[in-house]
Amino acid sequence: MIKDLLSDPTTRVILCCGAGGVGKTTTAAAIALQAADQGRKTVVLTIDPARRLAQALGLNELSFEPHAVKAVPNLYAMQLDMKRTFDEIVLAHADPDRARTILENPFYISLSSSFAGTQEYMAMEKLGQLLASQEWDLIVVDTPPSRSALDFLDAPARLGSFLDGRLIKFLTTPAKAGGWAITRILNTGIQLFASTISKILGGQILTDISAFVSALDSVFGGFRKRADETYQLLKAPGSAFIVVAVPERDPIREAEFFIDRLNSEGMPLAGVIVNRVSPSLAPITISESKELQKSASPELNSALDLHIENVRAKTNEERLIKTIKAPALLRIEDADGEISDIAGLRSIDLAGKSL
Amino acid sequence: MNTAPRLHVVTGKGGTGKTTLAAALALSFAQAGAKTLLLEVEGRQGLAPLFGRSELPYREVELAPQLWGMSVDPREALLEYIEMYYKAGAAGRALAKFGVIDFATTIAPGLRDVLLTGKAYEATRRRPGSKSGSTFEGPWVYDAVVMDAPPTGRIGKFLDINAQLASLAKVGPIRKQAESISELIHSEMTTVHIVTLPEEMPIQESLEAVDELRGLGINLGHIFVNQMLEEKALDVFTDKIDGVVATALRAEVNRYTNRVTRQEKQIALLEELDVIEIAHMGEEISFEILEFIANGLREA
Numbered sequence: 001m002i003k004d005l006l007s008d009p010t011t012r013v014i015l016c017c018g019a020g021g022v023g024k025t026t027t028a029a030a031i032a033l034q035a036a037d038q039g040r041k042t043v044v045l046t047i048d049p050a051r052r053l054a055q056a057l058g059l060n061e062l063s064f065e066p067h068a069v070k071a072v073p074n075l076y077a078m079q080l081d082m083k084r085t086f087d088e089i090v091l092a093h094a095d096p097d098r099a100r101t102i103l104e105n106p107f108y109i110s111l112s113s114s115f116a117g118t119q120e121y122m123a124m125e126k127l128g129q130l131l132a133s134q135e136w137d138l139i140v141v142d143t144p145p146s147r148s149a150l151d152f153l154d155a156p157a158r159l160g161s162f163l164d165g166r167l168i169k170f171l172t173t174p175a176k177a178g179g180w181a182i183t184r185i186l187n188t189g190i191q192l193f194a195s196t197i198s199k200i201l202g203g204q205i206l207t208d209i210s211a212f213v214s215a216l217d218s219v220f221g222g223f224r225k226r227a228d229e230t231y232q233l234l235k236a237p238g239s240a241f242i243v244v245a246v247p248e249r250d251p252i253r254e255a256e257f258f259i260d261r262l263n264s265e266g267m268p269l270a271g272v273i274v275n276r277v278s279p280s281l282a283p284i285t286i287s288e289s290k291e292l293q294k295s296a297s298p299e300l301n302s303a304l305d306l307h308i309e310n311v312r313a314k315t316n317e318e319r320l321i322k323t324i325k326a327p328a329l330l331r332i333e334d335a336d337g338e339i340s341d342i343a344g345l346r347s348i349d350l351a352g353k354s355l
Numbered sequence: 356m357n358t359a360p361r362l363h364v365v366t367g368k369g370g371t372g373k374t375t376l377a378a379a380l381a382l383s384f385a386q387a388g389a390k391t392l393l394l395e396v397e398g399r400q401g402l403a404p405l406f407g408r409s410e411l412p413y414r415e416v417e418l419a420p421q422l423w424g425m426s427v428d429p430r431e432a433l434l435e436y437i438e439m440y441y442k443a444g445a446a447g448r449a450l451a452k453f454g455v456i457d458f459a460t461t462i463a464p465g466l467r468d469v470l471l472t473g474k475a476y477e478a479t480r481r482r483p484g485s486k487s488g489s490t491f492e493g494p495w496v497y498d499a500v501v502m503d504a505p506p507t508g509r510i511g512k513f514l515d516i517n518a519q520l521a522s523l524a525k526v527g528p529i530r531k532q533a534e535s536i537s538e539l540i541h542s543e544m545t546t547v548h549i550v551t552l553p554e555e556m557p558i559q560e561s562l563e564a565v566d567e568l569r570g571l572g573i574n575l576g577h578i579f580v581n582q583m584l585e586e587k588a589l590d591v592f593t594d595k596i597d598g599v600v601a602t603a604l605r606a607e608v609n610r611y612t613n614r615v616t617r618q619e620k621q622i623a624l625l626e627e628l629d630v631i632e633i634a635h636m637g638e639e640i641s642f643e644i645l646e647f648i649a650n651g652l653r654e655a
Binding site for chain 2: 050281297
């Protein structure tokens, strides 16, 4: 079912989401590679690939634009750099002087490089750009390893509502009026607010904040609009979300959270990929193993102990996997070792045991 | 185990068991008789279930004998801060109303981190009956403070408070607090432990964190290698087992020994570091397992 999604020409965007450490980046790369193998011009947007996978995809510190992956026709890869994407927007929308003021503002630097939601928003922004270029048959996005799904889906709304908010209106007013002299026309609540924040944070910080906010306001006038457009695009036909998990308690819980969230937002959930599923085991039960152990050599005894442990772990895995409620479920068997080259990505069986 | 440092910061890549190890470390101190405070700073409520609770509040609660815990929320911390320094509850409410609290705690990450580490600073330096920062040389309220810190990818930024704040707040009490916290973090009183797994990606990321922390002049503690597999003598050569079953069993054995081989290769990369290995415990961590790990840590 997930394999069909790749070859379906109406699928334009696939977003892989899930907790950190579940093989999301590898899964996204495998999906992109296998779509490219079918002749679709595909780009994979990754966030933070492990070193060897990055090498396999030919990514380095400079790969912030799509570039062809050697030895794989139709496959392109690029890395997301949040600060750079942010800077690009500023440079594209502000005159050079204004852009310089913004880029040097301490709040801008702090916000663009480490605000918890920026990475998610910038992934959306990049996705919007890639879609607008009309160059790609398929775009595969590896989402940031957010602590929760909320971060990813909320990012546009959060930044948007911040920029629309009361605080911003308040902060931008004095900057336009030429400073904080405005206090005399404010009610006591705001006066108290202004004096408290300036005592705690230091007076200069207010000047920086208001300069930053008023600059942002002019550059990012259409910010919320664009964020909303991308959000709507994700809901539209042609987009598909894939939730990636591993069969352990916490990642499965996180996956369920994602599924609920996507459903409640009306986002098109295509299915769940469960990575690192234990391979099939020797066809003997725990009690048969114990029976055999009665007359076994110490080495065989240990081997059977290992088997019993494996059976228990696999039973637990299956119990966890059964709790997943999704339109499609794909189990990917645990590779014996790390997947970090093109051949390895190709060997991931995306047509596997769908449910 | 060396307990001379008093603020123990526990970091690690996501999925390595950072929270479990932070809890086990705190429990091991408490069981050795040290009054210990365990802090959560990411609001995930990951510590609570380990102690049979649904959540940890923003106040110190007793989790086990000698062990206290709390979840530090930047919003609450800022309100508390305003209250403490200005006795101005009204100001705090006004700030909340105008979105300043949200602003300070989400948009300006540097401020957020100062508020989160600020609690650890205050608790580490707290003396009985005195306010923090007092010169009174009595015993400390807490013998140890253990923080379940942000993951390795963010730890350098998180701990390097001064650099973060330098460009944001140039004067004022927040700035002063950042300087005091920074001093504590770079002192002998603080140590950072890294939790990892014996696999390529987590080890790589841990080594990067080691370099970063060394570059920042922050004391490095232990490297906890979690979920270590035991080396076993395994064999299935026998005439008692059906051929098909034997082949499949052999595959299971090979898989295991391959993992052990890969594990040894990864562990070798950590040779000059202070490594503590933690045996694989299965997926569900109960309080009993936590105690078991804590016992192991006490003896390590």
